[in-house]
Amino acid sequence: MSENMYGVDVMCTYRDLVDAECDEGYRRDFLAVLKLGEWDGDKVSNVCEKLWRKLSVDSHFRQLVVKSPFYNPEDLLRSFMGMFNYDQLWLIHPCICEVLRTGSLSEATFLRTKSSWE
Secondary structure, three states: OOHHHOOOOOOOOHHHOOOHHHHHHHHHHHHHHOOOOOOOHHHHHHHHHHHHHHHOOOHHHHHHHHHOOOOOOOOHHHHHHHOOOOOOHHHHHHHHHHHHHHOOOOHHHHHHHHHHOO
16 A cells, blocks of 8 residues: 555544534544544545555564554554544644555654553
């Protein structure tokens, strides 16, 4: 999967909104990063599976998945998919973008993101 198959140019701004607008903003940002116009569970799963195959080879990224509150050692794909939740999307999105753009997650980005949910 190349970076043009994921919204590397999308800025997650939903956390900057107020009250009820946050939920709608999250849905908009979530669909935008996955390059979907509307919710389609099969397409979401397909994009996440392709992303996981690309991202899972990076050791720092795999370590982030282990630190996620959705971590399940028996299902790393589902653990990764859980990271698209409201509380983590804005944190994991830049990490995904970095890996897609550069081929790896830097130590600095890894440490900053990891410390955000410890």
